[in-house]
């Protein structure tokens with residue numbers, strides 16, 4: 001560990017102590033304070049350059065990558081603030097070219113959404129994540145909450161079938177799977193979206209509302225969607241230390257979550273100040289580079305093992321969020 005890392009760790013631990021956060025346990029588990037890696041410059045240009053070198057269109061190249069399993073998954077830990085306990089893992093798709101360059105997820109996910117490949121990409125991510133973590137469970141009883149992002153463009157009856165089939169074939173317990181959606185799912189085909197979410201709930205899967213606080217963020221969505229957890233968008237977390245009004249919004253979302261019986265997680269926590277503020281506001285869960293960055297499956301598994309031993313994590317939040325949710329959660 002470099003001197004900079006050591007110093008950063010020391011300062012962060014001090015902040016955690018001040019906030020009565022169980023930072024010691026967190027740090028001892030070796031998960032904290034990994035260096036922030038800036039995104040590659042001009043990620044779109046690197047992708048186009050690569051496609052030209054392969055004499056393929058960007059869409060055809062992506063299709064090949066999905067079919068040939070060139071993508072991989074990284075897993076970013078999430079922590080419960082109380083006790084600094086490992087809460088779960090968010091699966092994140094990554095694409096590394098043979099040259100070692102990586103294609104930013106924003107580039108290939110957007111292209112997949114625009115060119116009809118999002119179904120195949122989403123199905124692969126779900127299957128790969130469930131297969132990987134189900135194997136951890138079989139081998140060593142490790143079973144975190146597994147969070148998988150679902151694009152609004154994936155919402156379909158076909159995806160519901162993919163979900164049911166994946167759970168059945170991989171043996172991954174539905175109650176440990178959490179699908180992350182955004183309010184965008186209600187914009188294009190709201191009736192279909194609500195139908196699909198009801199099907200997910202019938203399968204026993206949990207649902208979180210991702211990127212909350214951006215876009216429309218209509219409170220009406222919260223009453224319509226059967227969500228179990230709210231994830232506060234990282235843009236709010238980044239701005240709240242400098243903007244009093246943004247801090248007030250974050251505090252209000254945390255309070256709203258508590259009133260609705262939803263867990264609330266803050267995304268993109270990158271500084272001690274942000275963490276201390278969130279603890280003061282009563283936030284329950286955090287995710288971000290301050291604590292741990294996304295890691296390859298083997299590293300994520302090692303982190304989980306170091307944090308949890310061989311004990312499964314107790315179910316983190318028993319109640320669904322909205323009145324609508326309870327009608328679906330049978």
Ligand SMILES: [Ca+2]
Nearest residue numbers: 090149180210
């Ligand atoms: Ca997410």
